[in-house]
Amino acid sequence: xxxxxxxxxxxxxxxxxxxxxxxxxxxxxxxxxxxxxxxxxxxxxxxxxxxxxxxxxxxxxxxxxxxxxxxxxxxxxxxxxxxxxxxxxxxxxxxxxxxxxxxxxxxxxxxxxxx
Amino acid sequence: xxxxxxxxxxxxxxxxxxxxxxxxxxxxxxxxxxxxxxxxxxxxxxxxxxxxxxxxxxxxxxxxxxxxxxxxxxxxxxxxxxxxxxxxxxxxxxxxxxxxxxxxxxxxxxxxxx
Numbered sequence: 501x502x503x504x505x506x507x508x509x510x511x512x513x514x515x516x517x518x519x520x521x522x523x524x525x526x527x528x529x530x531x532x533x534x535x536x537x538x539x540x541x542x543x544x545x546x547x548x549x550x551x552x553x554x555x556x557x558x559x560x561x562x563x564x565x566x567x568x569x570x571x572x573x574x575x576x577x578x579x580x581x582x583x584x585x586x587x588x589x590x591x592x593x594x595x596x597x598x599x600x601x602x603x604x605x606x607x608x609x610x611x612x613x614x615x
Numbered sequence: 616x617x618x619x620x621x622x623x624x625x626x627x628x629x630x631x632x633x634x635x636x637x638x639x640x641x642x643x644x645x646x647x648x649x650x651x652x653x654x655x656x657x658x659x660x661x662x663x664x665x666x667x668x669x670x671x672x673x674x675x676x677x678x679x680x681x682x683x684x685x686x687x688x689x690x691x692x693x694x695x696x697x698x699x700x701x702x703x704x705x706x707x708x709x710x711x712x713x714x715x716x717x718x719x720x721x722x723x724x725x726x727x728x729x
Binding site: 504506531533537540541542543544545548550556590592600601603604605606607608609 | 619645649653655658659660661662663666668706708710711712713714715716717718719720721722
């Protein structure tokens with residue numbers, strides 16, 4: 501069974517603060533993704549990566565950076581957090597063919613509040 | 616654009632009653648969409664419930680079923696008899712074959728009362 505672990509599970513910061521969300525997968529998957537979910541919206545893709553050192557822009561990238569340091573680890577960075585980034589963040593992974601056909605494996609989510 | 620619309624929750628059902636959660640999709644840029652239902656139990660991440668990649672086919676898992684209907688662009692989730700343990704948030708999703716793109720619905724919270 502795929503394992504995707506996110507940390508922290510909850511985070512509170514202030515406007516202008518610096519936040520890093522971490523994600524580790526232990527399934528040797530090539531693809532990793534960061535999504536956000538807001539009430540009334542489906543999950544929206546922020547960034548994704550298909551390998552260490554690779555980064556691709558998703559659908560809602562503004563205000564976010566990401567870095568894939570190893571095959572296992574994918575980080576989401578908010579360098580100047582704003583209240584509009586208050587959301588539930590999910591990390592996911594999938595095998596080489598990508599999430600459009602193959603199963604996405606999700607972490608339990610990080611709830612971020614920006615005051 | 617591509618989109619997924621599903622039943623707005625919460626949906627409240629008594630144990631042993633039947634369930635249907637509606638899902639319709641629009642795939643304007645995805646030529647051969649794949650359809651998914653994901654479920655998120657409290658405190659957990661989303662997990663795949665079922666998927667269908669061929670129009671006209673039915674997927675099933677844990678007593679849930681959904682049929683990929685290309686004519687009506689629908690992928691409704693059904694279960695004949697729900698259990699309290701089915702209480703969760705259910706997400707319909709549309710995926711692009713061979714690609715990364717997945718479009719999610721906003722989720723439907725299901726509450727099953729004993």
